[in-house]
Amino acid sequence: MFVEVMRGFVVLLGTAAGYWLARDLAPDSPTAGGLGAMLGVLIGFVSGGLLGRSIDRAMGAVERRVAPVAGPRLFAGLAVGIGGALLGGIATLPVLVHVHPALSIPIAGIVTWVLGVLGFRLGAARSDDLFAAAGLSTRPLVRAQAFDARDGYLVDTSAIMDGRFASLVTAGVIHDDLFIARFVLDELQGFADRGAEDARGRRARRGLESIQSMQREARVRVSVLDDEVPEATEVDAKLVALAQRLELRLLTADAPLARVAELRGVPALDLRRLAADLTAPVLGGELLTVRLVKPGREPGQGVGYLEDGSMVVVNGGATAVGGPGIEVVVSSVVPNAAGRIIFARPVGEVHPEAMPSGIMEA
Numbered sequence: 001m002f003v004e005v006m007r008g009f010v011v012l013l014g015t016a017a018g019y020w021l022a023r024d025l026a027p028d029s030p031t032a033g034g035l036g037a038m039l040g041v042l043i044g045f046v047s048g049g050l051l052g053r054s055i056d057r058a059m060g061a062v063e064r065r066v067a068p069v070a071g072p073r074l075f076a077g078l079a080v081g082i083g084g085a086l087l088g089g090i091a092t093l094p095v096l097v098h099v100h101p102a103l104s105i106p107i108a109g110i111v112t113w114v115l116g117v118l119g120f121r122l123g124a125a126r127s128d129d130l131f132a133a134a135g136l137s138t139r140p141l142v143r144a145q146a147f148d149a150r151d152g153y154l155v156d157t158s159a160i161m162d163g164r165f166a167s168l169v170t171a172g173v174i175h176d177d178l179f180i181a182r183f184v185l186d187e188l189q190g191f192a193d194r195g196a197e198d199a200r201g202r203r204a205r206r207g208l209e210s211i212q213s214m215q216r217e218a219r220v221r222v223s224v225l226d227d228e229v230p231e232a233t234e235v236d237a238k239l240v241a242l243a244q245r246l247e248l249r250l251l252t253a254d255a256p257l258a259r260v261a262e263l264r265g266v267p268a269l270d271l272r273r274l275a276a277d278l279t280a281p282v283l284g285g286e287l288l289t290v291r292l293v294k295p296g297r298e299p300g301q302g303v304g305y306l307e308d309g310s311m312v313v314v315n316g317g318a319t320a321v322g323g324p325g326i327e328v329v330v331s332s333v334v335p336n337a338a339g340r341i342i343f344a345r346p347v348g349e350v351h352p353e354a355m356p357s358g359i360m361e362a
Contacts, residue, residue, distance in 0.1 A: 014044025
């Protein structure tokens with residue numbers, strides 16, 4: 001189609017050119033114009049086809065070269081390249097004015113071409129930085145088409161590191177699709193690279209293992225998003241902005257982040273609050289077995305944790321810190337933002353075999 005249209009335009013051009021050229025060469029001949037027009041039609045038909053095919057092949061070659069280049073890189077390269085060419089044209093104006101055209105035109109052409117190509121290459125190479133400086137992202141929004149994004153959660157670092165996250169997914173309490181931003185995985189990996197004695201590093205490594213397990217078992221669909229949010233620097237701010245952009249709910253174990261997200265119109269699920277609502281109640285006088293892992297704030301206190309993450313403060317349990325599990329009787333239960341704090345006192349003797357395998361370490 002392109003070649004035929006191109007041939008038609010060249011035929012029209014050849015017809016007009018042949019007519020007027022013949023009239024100029026033989027002004028006294030009444031048939032010269034008609035013969036010139038017919039000759040122009042024939043020449044235009046042949047040359048138009050050749051020219052159309054040549055241009056079509058050239059455009060195909062350009063298209064093949066451009067196809068592998070990402071859109072943002074191409075746009076940035078063209079924008080900076082045009083700017084470089086304009087700069088070259090302006091810089092060579094004095095040469096065009098004061099030097100003979102035989103020298104000035106080639107010099108101006110060389111400078112303009114070099115600066116244009118240099119600008120294109122620099123712009124394409126630094127396209128991410130240029131778009132980021134303009135407050136834009138060169139990465140497309142990753143949205144799976146097989147499901148409704150409103151049924152999924154954007155998961156933050158604190159939720160992945162929470163020991164209850166995998167259990168809630170396994171139990172089917174959290175059954176929607178999970179989206180994890182690349183910058184969250186990077187932050188999680190930074191925590192995981194800490195030493196074996198670092199509690200946060202242990203929780204991060206456990207969280208990464210949980211994500212891998214979910215992907216293998218396919219209990220829920222886990223998608224990793226490569227989206228960046230250049231207008232924000234903090235991970236929490238990026239999460240809220242990305243959740244707004246993708247129309248996702250936010251899954252977090254950070255109560256302040258959940259409140260900020262809700263204030264900005266992003267529905268948030270606080271993992272700690274959910275776990276607390278699902279936790280079996282503990283009543284005064286109930287017997288528990290807990291391993292004390294660190295001293296409390298007050299003299300003589302020992303602190304341990306139940307499987308659900310609830311803190312147990314044992315008055316008079318300082319001597320059992322670091323030892324096996326002990327049996328305690330609940331004195332009172334105080335709810336807090338993280339769930340609840342259980343106050344207890346030891347009863348009986350220390351039983352080495354009583355240490356629950358699932359007790360969380362500090």
